[in-house]
Every structure is written in structure tokens, then in C-alpha cells.
Amino acid sequence: MCQLLGMNANTPTDVMFSFTGLATRADEHKDGFGVGFFEGRGVRLFVDHQSARVSPVAQLVKTWPIRSEHVIAHIRKATQGVVSLENTHPFQRELWGRYWVFAHNGNLVDFNPRLHAAFKPVGDTDSERAFCWLMQEMAKAHAGVPDVDELSRTLAELMPQLHRHGTFNMLLSNGQALWAHASTRLHWLERRHPFQPVALKDEDMRVDFASVTTPNDRVALIATEPLTTDEPWTAFEPGELRVFEAGTGRAAV
Amino acid sequence: MCQLLGMNANTPTDVMFSFTGLATRADEHKDGFGVGFFEGRGVRLFVDHQSARVSPVAQLVKTWPIRSEHVIAHIRKATQGVVSLENTHPFQRELWGRYWVFAHNGNLVDFNPRLHAAFKPVGDTDSERAFCWLMQEMAKAHAGVPDVDELSRTLAELMPQLHRHGTFNMLLSNGQALWAHASTRLHWLERRHPFQPVALKDEDMRVDFASVTTPNDRVALIATEPLTTDEPWTAFEPGELRVFEAGTGRAAV
Numbered sequence: 194m195c196q197l198l199g200m201n202a203n204t205p206t207d208v209m210f211s212f213t214g215l216a217t218r219a220d221e222h223k224d225g226f227g228v229g230f231f232e233g234r235g236v237r238l239f240v241d242h243q244s245a246r247v248s249p250v251a252q253l254v255k256t257w258p259i260r261s262e263h264v265i266a267h268i269r270k271a272t273q274g275v276v277s278l279e280n281t282h283p284f285q286r287e288l289w290g291r292y293w294v295f296a297h298n299g300n301l302v303d304f305n306p307r308l309h310a311a312f313k314p315v316g317d318t319d320s321e322r323a324f325c326w327l328m329q330e331m332a333k334a335h336a337g338v339p340d341v342d343e344l345s346r347t348l349a350e351l352m353p354q355l356h357r358h359g360t361f362n363m364l365l366s367n368g369q370a371l372w373a374h375a376s377t378r379l380h381w382l383e384r385r386h387p388f389q390p391v392a393l394k395d396e397d398m399r400v401d402f403a404s405v406t407t408p409n410d411r412v413a414l415i416a417t418e419p420l421t422t423d424e425p426w427t428a429f430e431p432g433e434l435r436v437f438e439a440g441t442g443r444a445a446v
Numbered sequence: 447m448c449q450l451l452g453m454n455a456n457t458p459t460d461v462m463f464s465f466t467g468l469a470t471r472a473d474e475h476k477d478g479f480g481v482g483f484f485e486g487r488g489v490r491l492f493v494d495h496q497s498a499r500v501s502p503v504a505q506l507v508k509t510w511p512i513r514s515e516h517v518i519a520h521i522r523k524a525t526q527g528v529v530s531l532e533n534t535h536p537f538q539r540e541l542w543g544r545y546w547v548f549a550h551n552g553n554l555v556d557f558n559p560r561l562h563a564a565f566k567p568v569g570d571t572d573s574e575r576a577f578c579w580l581m582q583e584m585a586k587a588h589a590g591v592p593d594v595d596e597l598s599r600t601l602a603e604l605m606p607q608l609h610r611h612g613t614f615n616m617l618l619s620n621g622q623a624l625w626a627h628a629s630t631r632l633h634w635l636e637r638r639h640p641f642q643p644v645a646l647k648d649e650d651m652r653v654d655f656a657s658v659t660t661p662n663d664r665v666a667l668i669a670t671e672p673l674t675t676d677e678p679w680t681a682f683e684p685g686e687l688r689v690f691e692a693g694t695g696r697a698a699v
Contacts, residue, residue, distance in 0.1 A: 234568050235531025249510045257502045278488025286540060290566035311564030313543035315487050
């Protein structure tokens with residue numbers, strides 16, 4: 194199974210610590226990785242079809258403090274589609290003058306929707322097909338970029354149509370909010386004042402967040418499996434869609 | 447003025463040497479840089495709004511041999527739009543299930559076309575506006591991805607409509623071919639067997655391409671200013687559109 198990592202914060206925050214935790218799991222997930230960072234409306238998208246353990250791009254992401262309010266990362270174990278750059282998550286498209294970044298964990302069976310609009314897959318994964326369909330249906334539902342609550346309602350209507358084709362855990366952001374949907378496995382966590390020292394589950398590494406944050410900072414993390422010990426990660430319910438803004442999440446509807 | 451660099455080759459080739467030459471010129475072009483690499487249908491797009499002289503991303507591109515058949519690089523001196531990630535070239539969109547990468551050097555005046563289709567600018571530059579308009583007009587002209595010659599004819603019709611608004615030197619690729627249009631300054635060069643040692647114009651650096659190539663390799667370079675001494679760079683005519691495939695270029699129509 195692939196691994197997802199999302200981060201949403203009320204102030205630009207780096208994900209070096211969490212990404213290191215995720216990349217450690219790349220042993221079993223050697224079919225590429227990717228990470229998208231929003232900086233305002235702009236996006237940096239780093240993808241590689243090498244494992245996050247050896248990729249020079251992963252090394253850059255682990256050591257360069259890219260500060261962002263919305264981050265989506267993915268390490269891949271291929272279920273559909275060959276191992277190639279065009280099949281590597283996250284995927285990116287533009288809609289309504291906003292970039293959208295999407296990553297998926299799971300496997301959709303017999304999902305062949307009619308893609309009659311402006312969004313066509315470049316690669317051959319079920320995931321990119323699902324993303325193009327989501328973009329198409331969102332474009333049909335709204336003439337311009339709606340507010341976050343309206344978008345949440347639209348997404349809440351669309352999720353079950355994907356979910357019924359199989360496992361559909363996903364992260365989606367447009368730089369305003371980050372949406373997370375779980376069909377099987379996804380966990381979330383909110384960090385806020387007072388910050389504590391925490392340890393990565395899979396690597397011998399600790400950070401004292403109190404020393405690198407201010408009392409006003411709020412950070413939400415979303416991950417397939419909890420990345421740290423000593424913190425109260427909460428499992429998503431099956432079918433749950435949550436929306437994260439300014440470092441805090443809520444049920445989307 | 448910004449600087450453009452394009453590379454088109456018949457076998458995946460790295461651009462570390464040429465990019466180093468380009469980045470050296472970043473002193474006067476400190477408003478960001480970017481480079482897009484096609485690998486098959488996939489794209490790696492590295493952008494940074496720091497100067498290519500100091501950016502960690504530029505350092506990665508200078509030292510990691512990313513092999514590609516189509517490369518588009520840009521270093522920016524802002525004329526329109528603030529210095530931000532979303533205003534950094536190259537820009538990327540998807541059309542007909544193919545990614546398109548575009549970079550522009552110049553300045554378009556009073557260019558405010560009606561963007562009624564699926565391509566909207568995320569930032570606020572004339573360049574991204576021109577790219578969105580090009581994508582829109584190409585989408586109108588063809589139902590699916592046409593062959594390279596048909597696309598060349600379409601582009602040859604569209605270029606003068608941009609050119610008449612000001613300086614429009616541009617590079618565009620979809621991973622099948624690379625198109626280059628000059629309104630003022632652009633040069634091209636083809637390297638093929640027998641390869642010779644060459645020296646960068648702006649940096650004390652030489653490469654003997656004979657030692658890193660095979661006799662079948664063909665590489666075309668397109669750059670605002672010649673990057674090397676001892677090589678026969680050819681200036682584009684004003685209004686000239688050339689298309690490069692498999693390391694060799696021709697007039698587009």
C-alpha cells in the first residue's frame with residue numbers, strides 16, 4: 194500500500210521531520226515518491242520514480258526547509274500503471290486560476306468514467322483518472338472558485354462515487370484548504386501550544402517543537418499511519434471527509 | 447531581459463553544462479529561475495523565486511544528471527508581475543493528455559485576450575496569460591493531439607498575434623517536439639558527430655563532448671545568447687518559428 198502525508202498549518206511550516214519519517218518507510222514503497230508544496234498560489238512539485246530512500250530529490254526535501262501552508266506527499270507502491278514519472282503522485286492541474294494537487298492511496302476497480310472535459314490523464318493510473326474526473330465534476334458544479342464550505346459539500350457528494358469502486362484514501366489541496374478522505378486507513382493529528390518533544394516512530398530522531406514554534410502556531414498532519422509516538426493520532430472513520438484550514442480540521446459536512 | 451535555454455536531443459541527455467552557463471548569468475536575473483525536464487510523457491518542473499546563483503534547487507540541477515529529450519529553462523528578470531513562485535517560468539498545463547511546458551522572454555503590452563476556456567492564469571504575468579491563450583487556441587484548433595507538423599502550422603498562425611503585442615521569444619514543448627519562436631533574440635546550435643571540446647562563455651569550464659557521447663547522438667540547443675565559444679550558433683530571424691525533434695531543427699512552416 195502507498196503512504197500519504199498531508200500537512201496544513203496556519204503559518205508556513207517545513208515538513209523535513211515528518212517527511213523523513215515517511216521516507217523511512219520507502220523500503221517497501223520503492224516505486225517513486227512525490228511531494229507538492231503550496232507557497233501562496235504557487236506550487237513546487239517534486240516527483241521521482243526512484244525510491245525516497247535514494248532519490249536526490251528526496252534528499253533535497255529532507256534537508257532544505259521549504260516552508261508551506263499546504264503540503265501533500267506520497268510514496269508509491271505501484272498497483273496500477275508502470276513505474277514511470279508520469280504515474281508518480283502527486284498530480285497537478287489548474288482549475289479556475291488555482292493549482293490543485295492530489296495524491297491517492299488505494300486501488301479503484303472498473304473505474305472508467307467518461308472524461309469529456311478539459312482534464313485528461315497523461316499516465317495510466319486509476320489515481321490520475323480519478324483526479325481528472327474530480328476536476329471535471331468540480332468544474333461542472335461551479336463557474337468559478339467557490340468558498341471552502343461549498344467545495345467541501347461538492348467533494349462530499351463526489352467521494353462516494355469513487356469510494357464504491359474500491360479503496361480511496363486521498364489528499365487534495367488548492368492552496369486555500371486541504372481535504373482528506375479515508376475509505377480504509379488515514380490518521381490525523383493537530384499540534385498546537387504547548388508544543389512537546391516528539392519522536393519519529395520509524396527512525397531514531399526527536400524534535401522539540403517548542404523550540405521551533407511560537408505559541409500561535411497550529412499544524413495539522415494527516416498520514417496513512419501515525420508517524421510519531423507520544424502523540425494522540427486519530428483514525429478517520431471509513432467514508433469520512435475532513436477539511437483542514439489554518440492548522441485545524443473539521444468534518445467537511 | 448530574461449534568459450531562455452532549450453535542449454532537444456535524440457537520446458536522453460543532461461543539461462548540467464549548459465544550465466551552469468545559464469545560471470552564471472543569474473547575477474542580473476535574480477528574480478527566480480525554473481527548468482522543466484520531460485522524461486517520456488512525464489515532467490519534472492523545478493522552480494524557485496530565488497536566484498539560480500543561490501537556490502538549492504539550482505544546485506541540484508547543476509549536479510544531478512537528469513537525462514531528458516526536451517528541456518526548457520528560464521532565468522527571470524521581472525518586467526510584469528511580482529517576484530513569487532506562481533509567476534516563475536516555465537509554466538505547465540495539460541492538454542489532450544499531454545503536459546505542455548512554456549517559457550517566455552519579452553514583454554507583451556495591452557495583451558488581455560478573452561480566456562473563456564479551461565486555461566486560466568494562476569499568477570499575474572503577461573507570459574502566463576499568453577500561454578493560457580495559446581493552449582486555448584490550440585484546443586479549439588484540434589480535437590486531439592495532432593502530429594508535429596500540424597501543430598507547427600497552428601502555432602505559426604498564432605505567433606504573430608502575440609508578437610504584435612511586443613517582444614515574444616518563447617520555448618514550448620509537449621514531450622514530442624520543442625518549438626522556439628523569436629521576435630528579437632534567440633540563437634540555436636546543433637551538436638553532432640564528430641563532437642569537440644567546448645568552453646562556456648561565462649564560466650571557466652570546458653567539456654569534451656566526444657568523451658560523453660556516442661557517434662549517433664544529436665543535440666540541439668536554443669538560447670537567448672550563445673552559451674559557448676568555438677561553436678557556430680545561428681541567430682533566429684525576427685518572427686522565425688523553428689521546431690526541434692530528435693536533436694535537429696527546421697523552419698516550422
